[in-house]
Amino acid sequence: MKKNTLLLLLLLLGVAAVHGQQEPQYTQYMYNTVSVNPGYAGTRGVTSLFGLYRSQWVGLDGAPKTAQFSVHSPVSYRGHGLGLSIINDRIGPAQDTYVSASFSYLLQLSPRTKLNLGLMAGGSFLEVDYDKLNVEHPGDPELSGRLSKFSPNIGAGAYLHADNWYVGLSVPALLETHFYDDIQQSVAREKMHFYLIGGYVFDLNPNLKFKPAGMVKAVSGAPLAVDVTANFLFHENFTLGAAYHWDAAVSALAGFQITEGLQVGYAYDWDTTRLGNYNSGTYEIFLRFEFISSAGKRLRTPRFF
Numbered sequence: 001m002k003k004n005t006l007l008l009l010l011l012l013l014g015v016a017a018v019h020g021q022q023e024p025q026y027t028q029y030m031y032n033t034v035s036v037n038p039g040y041a042g043t044r045g046v047t048s049l050f051g052l053y054r055s056q057w058v059g060l061d062g063a064p065k066t067a068q069f070s071v072h073s074p075v076s077y078r079g080h081g082l083g084l085s086i087i088n089d090r091i092g093p094a095q096d097t098y099v100s101a102s103f104s105y106l107l108q109l110s111p112r113t114k115l116n117l118g119l120m121a122g123g124s125f126l127e128v129d130y131d132k133l134n135v136e137h138p139g140d141p142e143l144s145g146r147l148s149k150f151s152p153n154i155g156a157g158a159y160l161h162a163d164n165w166y167v168g169l170s171v172p173a174l175l176e177t178h179f180y181d182d183i184q185q186s187v188a189r190e191k192m193h194f195y196l197i198g199g200y201v202f203d204l205n206p207n208l209k210f211k212p213a214g215m216v217k218a219v220s221g222a223p224l225a226v227d228v229t230a231n232f233l234f235h236e237n238f239t240l241g242a243a244y245h246w247d248a249a250v251s252a253l254a255g256f257q258i259t260e261g262l263q264v265g266y267a268y269d270w271d272t273t274r275l276g277n278y279n280s281g282t283y284e285i286f287l288r289f290e291f292i293s294s295a296g297k298r299l300r301t302p303r304f305f
Contacts, residue, residue, distance in 0.1 A: 023172070023193050023217075024066045024089045026054065027243055027251045027267040027284050030213050030229060034072045035085045036195045037170035038102035038118030039159030042081015044290065044305065047073035052286040057271075057279040062092035072102065079106035081116070093132035097125040100172075104159070116159040120172065123152040151175075157195075166305060168197040194218045199305075209233040229253070239265070248273060249282070261292045 026032060032050055033040040050070045057063035072083030083102035088095060100122025107115040128147040157170030171192050199213035210232055217225040224246075231241030231253065239255035249272055255265035269282035 024054070024064070024068075024087060025217075025225070025245075026052070026066075027227075027245075027269055027282070028052070028253060028265055028286055029197070029215050029227065030199060030211075030231075031265060031286060031288060032068060032070060033159075033168065033197065034070050034083045034102060035068060035087060036172050037157035037159055037168045037197065038083065038100075038120035038155060038172075039104045039116040039157040039168060039170065040081075041072040041083035041102040041104040041116075041118060042074040042079065042106075043104070043114075043116055043159060043161065044072075045074060047071070047291045049289045050286065051288075052284065054282070054284040056269075056282045057275065058282065059280045060278060063279070064089065064091045066090070079108075079114070079116075080104060081106075081118075083120075085120075085122075093130060094126070094128045096127075098122060099125075100153075100155070109160075112162045114161055116161070118157045118159065118170075120155040120157070121153075123150055125150050161305065164201045164203075166197070166199055168195070170195045191220050201305075207235045243267070245269070261290045263288045 029036070032052055034050075048071065050068075052066075052068045054066040055063070056065070067088045068086065070083060070085040072081055074080065075082045081102075081104040083104075085098075085100050085102065087098045089098075090096075100120045102118055102120040104116040104118040107117065109115055126147070126149045130146065153173045153175045155170065155172040155174055157168060157172070159166065159168040159170075161167070171194055174192060176191055194217070196216040196218075197214070199211055202210045204210055210230070213229045213231070215227045226246040227243060228246075229241060229243040229251075231239055233239050237257045239253070241253040243251040243253060245251070249269040251267050251269045253265065253267045255263060257263050265286045265288075267284040269284075270276060271279065271281065
């Protein structure tokens with residue numbers, strides 16, 4: 001009962017203070033770029049499948065849980081790409097499933113520098129099961145039954161990259177959506193989120209690479225969300241790193257290249273806020289599989305990309 005009350009208070013405070021940061025957050029954002037920037041589609045040079053599961057604030061009833069699957073691939077010899085992303089985000093009695101398709105167009109700016117311009121289109125399926133709520137007055141018609149709503153959206157992004165660095169700017173959802181329009185006292189709005197990402201790969205020696213990376217997320221009415229990450233890649237197989245989510249959490253990351261085409265990664269977050277006193281942290285795991293030809297076709301960009 002205390003956990004339910006605490007979570008309800010936290011959610012109410014979060015709505016008042018954050019106002020609009022509805023999109024899921026990831027610790028291993030550098031591996032699932034296509035979900036926030038359509039310009040990334042096809043840039044790895046091979047067909048890439050990615051799956052991720054995130055459980056946030058373990059131990060709190062109704063805490064967020066996110067599952068994501070994406071696939072993207074080059075579709076022409078010129079380097080244009082196509083992608084598909086499915087994200088399911090659950091919190092308490094609500095779940096939001098977003099499906100989007102991406103297309104990127106490649107511009108060769110120089111022998112080493114490329115710019116991919118991307119568009120994405122899709123929609124969000126919101127479902128709320130009011131019967132999961134512990135309401136004070138059972139039978140309240142406004143807090144019973146189920147609510148379902150579909151909201152279409154479009155997005156755009158630019159992804160500038162070379163062999164050892166990248167910078168991206170994107171807006172995954174350009175249209176502002178409104179939920180619960182029939183109940184004015186509880187209107188919820190999703191606003192545009194702007195993502196700025198970047199990273200650089202340093203070859204420290206033949207068996208060790210270092211990649212600092214960062215992501216800044218901005219939305220009207222909320223403070224900037226800033227993530228910085230440092231990863232080391234050993235012998236092209238083992239990744240170890242740390243991350244910091246500004247004023248929110250610190251993280252440890254690890255990954256392993258099981259085969260040339262199969263990679264697994266894990267991350268664990270420790271909350272640096274008072275919320276950390278009431279949960280056992282956040283964990284995240286992902287799998288990425290890529291179709292490498294038997295002839296030994298290599299990825300066109302480093303694995304960190």
